[in-house]
Amino acid sequence: MISLKVNGTVHEVDADPGTPLLWVLRDNLGLTSVKYGCGEGMCGVCTVLVDGRAERSCVTTVESVQGSEILTIEGLPADHPVKAAWTELQVPQCGYCQTGMMLQAVDVLTARPDLPDGEMAAAMDSVACRCGSHPRVIPAMRQAAGKMKEEKP
Amino acid sequence: MSEDMSRRCFLKSGLLVLAVAITPGALVLMNVSPGAAAPATPFRPHAFVELDADGSVTVWVGQTDLGQGTHTGMAMIIADEMDADWNRVRVRTALAAEPFKDPEWGMQATGGSTSIRHRWDMLRKAGAAARLMLVQAAARQWGVDPAACTTAAGQVRHPDGRSLGYGELAARAAALRVPADPLLKNPADYAVIGTLRRRLDMEDKVQGRTAFGFDFRVPGMCTAVLAHPPRFGARPLSVDADAARQVRGVLDVIPVGDAVAVCAESTWSALQGRDALKINWSEGSHPNLNDEAVNAELLAKLDGPAAVAEDAGNAAEALFAAATVVESVYAVPYVAHAQLEPTNCTAHVEKDRCRIWAPTQGQTAAQDEGVRLCGLPPEKVEVMTTPCGGGFGRRGEIEVVTEAVTLSKALRRPVKVVWTRGDEFAHDVFRPASICRIRGGLDGDGSLVAWSHRLVASSIMSRLWPSAVQNGLDPTSVEGVEGMPYSVPNRRIEYAIPDLPIPVGWLRSVGNSYNCFTVESFVDELAHAAGKDPVEFRLGLMEKDSRSHRTLSLLAEKAGWGGPVPAGRGRGVAVTQCFGSSVAQMAEVSVDGRTGVITVHRVVCAVDCGPAVYPDAIVAQMEGGVVMGLSIALHERVKFAKGGVATSGFSQYRLLGMKEAPAVEVFIAESRHPVGGIGEPGLPPIAPAVANAVFAVTGVRLRELPFSRDALKTAVA
Numbered sequence A: 001m002i003s004l005k006v007n008g009t010v011h012e013v014d015a016d017p018g019t020p021l022l023w024v025l026r027d028n029l030g031l032t033s034v035k036y037g038c039g040e041g042m043c044g045v046c047t048v049l050v051d052g053r054a055e056r057s058c059v060t061t062v063e064s065v066q067g068s069e070i071l072t073i074e075g076l077p078a079d080h081p082v083k084a085a086w087t088e089l090q091v092p093q094c095g096y097c098q099t100g101m102m103l104q105a106v107d108v109l110t111a112r113p114d115l116p117d118g119e120m121a122a123a124m125d126s127v128a129c130r131c132g133s134h135p136r137v138i139p140a141m142r143q144a145a146g147k148m149k150e151e152k153p
Numbered sequence B: 001m002s003e004d005m006s007r008r009c010f011l012k013s014g015l016l017v018l019a020v021a022i023t024p025g026a027l028v029l030m031n032v033s034p035g036a037a038a039p040a041t042p043f044r045p046h047a048f049v050e051l052d053a054d055g056s057v058t059v060w061v062g063q064t065d066l067g068q069g070t071h072t073g074m075a076m077i078i079a080d081e082m083d084a085d086w087n088r089v090r091v092r093t094a095l096a097a098e099p100f101k102d103p104e105w106g107m108q109a110t111g112g113s114t115s116i117r118h119r120w121d122m123l124r125k126a127g128a129a130a131r132l133m134l135v136q137a138a139a140r141q142w143g144v145d146p147a148a149c150t151t152a153a154g155q156v157r158h159p160d161g162r163s164l165g166y167g168e169l170a171a172r173a174a175a176l177r178v179p180a181d182p183l184l185k186n187p188a189d190y191a192v193i194g195t196l197r198r199r200l201d202m203e204d205k206v207q208g209r210t211a212f213g214f215d216f217r218v219p220g221m222c223t224a225v226l227a228h229p230p231r232f233g234a235r236p237l238s239v240d241a242d243a244a245r246q247v248r249g250v251l252d253v254i255p256v257g258d259a260v261a262v263c264a265e266s267t268w269s270a271l272q273g274r275d276a277l278k279i280n281w282s283e284g285s286h287p288n289l290n291d292e293a294v295n296a297e298l299l300a301k302l303d304g305p306a307a308v309a310e311d312a313g314n315a316a317e318a319l320f321a322a323a324t325v326v327e328s329v330y331a332v333p334y335v336a337h338a339q340l341e342p343t344n345c346t347a348h349v350e351k352d353r354c355r356i357w358a359p360t361q362g363q364t365a366a367q368d369e370g371v372r373l374c375g376l377p378p379e380k381v382e383v384m385t386t387p388c389g390g391g392f393g394r395r396g397e398i399e400v401v402t403e404a405v406t407l408s409k410a411l412r413r414p415v416k417v418v419w420t421r422g423d424e425f426a427h428d429v430f431r432p433a434s435i436c437r438i439r440g441g442l443d444g445d446g447s448l449v450a451w452s453h454r455l456v457a458s459s460i461m462s463r464l465w466p467s468a469v470q471n472g473l474d475p476t477s478v479e480g481v482e483g484m485p486y487s488v489p490n491r492r493i494e495y496a497i498p499d500l501p502i503p504v505g506w507l508r509s510v511g512n513s514y515n516c517f518t519v520e521s522f523v524d525e526l527a528h529a530a531g532k533d534p535v536e537f538r539l540g541l542m543e544k545d546s547r548s549h550r551t552l553s554l555l556a557e558k559a560g561w562g563g564p565v566p567a568g569r570g571r572g573v574a575v576t577q578c579f580g581s582s583v584a585q586m587a588e589v590s591v592d593g594r595t596g597v598i599t600v601h602r603v604v605c606a607v608d609c610g611p612a613v614y615p616d617a618i619v620a621q622m623e624g625g626v627v628m629g630l631s632i633a634l635h636e637r638v639k640f641a642k643g644g645v646a647t648s649g650f651s652q653y654r655l656l657g658m659k660e661a662p663a664v665e666v667f668i669a670e671s672r673h674p675v676g677g678i679g680e681p682g683l684p685p686i687a688p689a690v691a692n693a694v695f696a697v698t699g700v701r702l703r704e705l706p707f708s709r710d711a712l713k714t715a716v717a
């Protein structure tokens, strides 16, 4: 039995310790907002927050995150500034990459909210989007950053 | 989520339900509200518009929303003509059915940027008919002339100011006949069309609630992953499944066609099971196929017999007589769809029923496959389209439907087949590679008098619809050369099909994706040879005031063409007319001579797509087309080796990253033209616009995709 704390709730799951977190979240816990895109750490659509940092769940074993706080998009408040900005600027096209994209953005904005555009884009570079939502991501992050600052003066 | 309308609409009462039947040569709107007269056609239609007694409006769609915003756009059209309250409108995906077939194609599919342009009249009529029936119902209740009543935001207003909500009128309206030809709105009165609206799927996508096909679950389901042949034409000679069966959670190992499926309780078990298979594959049909062999075959077909796509005037003579002749050879590679949600399908076959849940762009094809495999009549094969994580043409293929239905039949339980990223690259139906040779002739004044074009590319139609290929000509392979927006008195376009086993398929903008690159780069070469400005040269070849002329002029104005260019940067333009729309783009770039890296600083895009139904979706599609087109231009090439695909994952197939993506300024033209497509036309012009800009700043002409950094490094240094 592996004990996982996801979105504030502790779950006991029957999985081999080496199982990627991605499949446990999806298949065992039904959290299908965490997407499969490549399974080898290359596309970022499986991104979740582990103790606040963006990690690729497809290359993270469940064993390695026992005792950590895991956050998926369901656990991010519905009115979180990143979600609000994504909605207002209509960033998603198909949306498949966007849950990972938003969680990556939360990590970047929490750790380094004042990055210049170029560096912010570089920090988002590892999440792939085939639909080409790119031109809206940095503007949405700027908007979210402003609100996050207001909320946490 | 979606429900079976045929059941629903006959169970509920007090609601107005309008459907569309497609009869040979005509679209017939009909009222299938409970209690209304039975429709006179043999169809048992699914509804299109449904007005509930509580005033909510449901628009049922059969088209696939792959991220283009189509569902919202379709609902906006109906809501506007209906004068519905937009806040009470929702959209639902229906099961595949006759009424949702494309009125021009006769099948249900999403492709060719047609979802709205093939349904513009139909959707408006459906909305207008509903509105008229509600007005009539209210007028009757009040005993006034319907013509004296007005409608707005889900209400009918009496001349004296009283009003009735649509919901209150639904039951009465449901008893009325559907007007055959309801009056449509004057475009000046549109209140929803052309406005900024929240996409109806936005909230679910942002909150992570959208369940894509890959996320689909049904009770009792197992998951299957397949080992597909590693080389073209290979078959399993022997399969040792002992180790695979030992994997915890693996249920069974079953051959499906030339593949071997591992079915398991969970995805991870199935993946591990597949890894544990030991399969001895035959050497396949072309064991020596590799990049060099592909290239050699394409080059070989540049000479020799070819089909003639267009022959006007006498290009050979005109070239002979021309003052200046320019000749170039261009090459583009195979490109993968790489949609982020891999191919998948869930099927449940029972004795009298087959259910298919798939992120599909080809509902009719999927249904036909269910019919073929199960021997059931079409109405017993239910195809439910799930939300799609991109598609770009990939999801018109049905091989995964075959796999899922076959496995569900064998296992007698619901089976979800998922492909891995490796499967996706190894078994894509690629955008064809192409090589072409173009000769252009200018007269003494620098006017273009001759264009001779020979292109080689695998034919998509030969695989999917062979009868469409007449005398060796696949019209989709030459689109963009044929139909270029320029008038040239002497033209000859030739096309040859290479002998290659690599499957090719539809990829966003199809032939235009490569032909626009070659044509628009070559037009730039001609402008240079003629000593003319690239925009002036193009405009001079276009019919004055034509759609493309106006689009390019709008671009030049908005981009400040001819104005100062920042130091170290160059600008290039390109134009396309395809899928009923016209798009012109300008790229402003710089090139690092040390690394050969091209930076695209700014893209300006002008688009004329007829009436702009949903402007934010048009902007998003232009942005997306630019990003995907730029990704293809800068990075993408599928590689081949040892008789199969050598590219196995994103580590060998880079997509455009966030830091390489330029800002895109989009301008939508005031149009006088019919409604056009938007999903595809944004992609073709960016590659040539960038190549032309690189030429402007470096003098280096890029004639191959993806652009080679090494070539630029050497040449610029």
Ligand code: FES
Pocket (backbone or CB within 6 Å): A035, A036, A037, A038, A039, A040, A041, A042, A043, A044, A045, A046, A047, A056, A057, A058, A059
């Ligand atoms: S699925 Fe994890 S990085 Fe692609």
Ligand code: FES
Pocket (backbone or CB within 6 Å): A092, A093, A094, A095, A096, A097, A098, A128, A129, A130, A131, A132, A133, B067, B340, B389, B390
């Ligand atoms: S929105 Fe479709 S992959 Fe990013």
